[in-house]
Amino acid sequence: MSDLEVRQLRYFVAVAEELHFGRAADRLGMAQPPLSRAIRTLERHLDVRLLERTTRRVELTPAGEALLRDARTALDAVAAADRRARNAGRPAPSLRLALKADYDAGLLPLILAAYQPHEAALPVELTLGGRGDQDPALRDGRADVAILPAPFDRHGLDSEPLLTEPRLVAMAAGDPLAARASLRLADLAGRSLPDGTFADMEGRPSGREGAGMSPPRGARSWDLAQIFNLVELGDIIWFLPVSLARRYPRPGIAYRTVADLAPSELHIAWPRDCRSRPVAAFVDAAMTVAAASFPRIDGRPRMTG
Amino acid sequence: MSDLEVRQLRYFVAVAEELHFGRAADRLGMAQPPLSRAIRTLERHLDVRLLERTTRRVELTPAGEALLRDARTALDAVAAADRRARNAGRPAPSLRLALKADYDAGLLPLILAAYQPHEAALPVELTLGGRGDQDPALRDGRADVAILPAPFDRHGLDSEPLLTEPRLVAMAAGDPLAARASLRLADLAGRSLPDGTFADMEGRPSGREGAGMSPPRGARSWDLAQIFNLVELGDIIWFLPVSLARRYPRPGIAYRTVADLAPSELHIAWPRDCRSRPVAAFVDAAMTVAAASFPRIDGRPRMTG
């Protein structure tokens, strides 16, 4: 009759992800036997078989798959409770803004200027994360609000689009394609992108969900300087919003328009059912600024898609 | 460095709700000293003061208020993981539909008939709950989908309106007002309703949230037969949707229209971010049936408000 415990969920998630008791125990920093026992206890507690296991293979039952999903969100919720309580207890609580470095389309100073005077405003603390780390940060309470490019995993979040801006391709200045008058995605087929995918896969959803998921775990995360270096060397090409291209003019790199390259959508996102006034005020400031400053980005009226 | 545990959250919620260590310990079925110690441990772990306590009073700090909210949703998420895994593990998993008894506007047989042929359909299991028990049931995993009248607490849920139907007032047949040609809410001032509130408070949000909250904990829940008896005796009056009035014609009870009584909105709700095909199919069936059958309810086109 006792309760499900966080530890049991953590253990189960580790085993379900590794599909291997030894490695999971390793990851959890414990020995394998107590882990086996804990899973068994969990199964008895739920009166459900979660893993079908032989000595050579471990696989999830349907119930296990269901629990894996629910356990992840439950663990996120617990972690969020932890982190938010910590932040709320600090003498001067701050608004933690998660941002992909430089992916603010130049709006950040304007947004901050619009936000600070608000009566509910808190000091803003920037949390710069790698690619695809903004949305998880919101879910597990590391951040209160995030500005990030679509697509991202909307699970557990509310969001609003801030602005849409065209993207350019960055390539080495000496690249033969840089001399072309116009480019299409097809011309870039086979070129590799910073995340290891290829240019002609651009925009295609990788997972089953059309809503757009974060890149898979383990995707390499580069910082901007690294990317620019690789581009200049001709190793990769890169798609980036015009605002970012303007911020980093560089002799060795050519920026070109690509006729059929989807534009970039910058969104602002926050935890669902968030009742925090500072967050609401920040979202409001960001949307106001974005709406007002958009014409400066490319001179055309706002559009989506 | 250890993790936040479910037990700690349960303890904290109990104390935060009771604002009294003794009563909270009582509710948790334990002694007071270990509870005090557990809270102290939790505070040290989070490095935050959650409760300001003297020997005579206990009150929440801002951090405590934040944690109370987050802890409740985290506990709901854990309970949901538990219950959903249990259900998914059953040899024949079912779709658990939470329903306020008889509040289906006569749609239930039609919805079931529309749902059963669907390829993703599961056997439907009815969970009849008392007043205001449908939405919590969704949040903690006791149910997969619910049909319930607005307003309800939308926190953590997605929902769609099914239909809007006028409400009538039920009163004793001998009531002087039953003879009146037309009624307004003001005429009913002072009459008490089944939930202990008064007729002239009808429709006013009790909490701070305009979104509409569930009735407060501890609100008495009556079954229909009890309510009808009390109405017939003249102890109370009752507002109910026309479909319900038609289902229970009764000599001792008069049903009358009230000109300024807000209509009843029936909604279908399910846990947010639900990826279950059976649930999606059920929602689809319900909305189709509601849209198709609505003209039969009152002959007018659908409207809201």
Added chain:
DNA sequence: ATCACTCATATCGCCAGGGTATCAATCGCG
């Protein structure tokens, strides 16, 4: 000043949960 109330501290005992050693089952290989 005393009493009642309530939260904190001290101390003890138990068992949940982790560690080590070992067994048992399955697959690969010659």
Added chain:
DNA sequence: CGCGATTGATACCCTGGCGATATGAGTGAT
């Protein structure tokens, strides 16, 4: 077909966390 390697399960011990009881100490009311 037999042997070894791999991997999950079982047996057993032991520590630390958690709960209970007894008691202390601060505060408000009469």
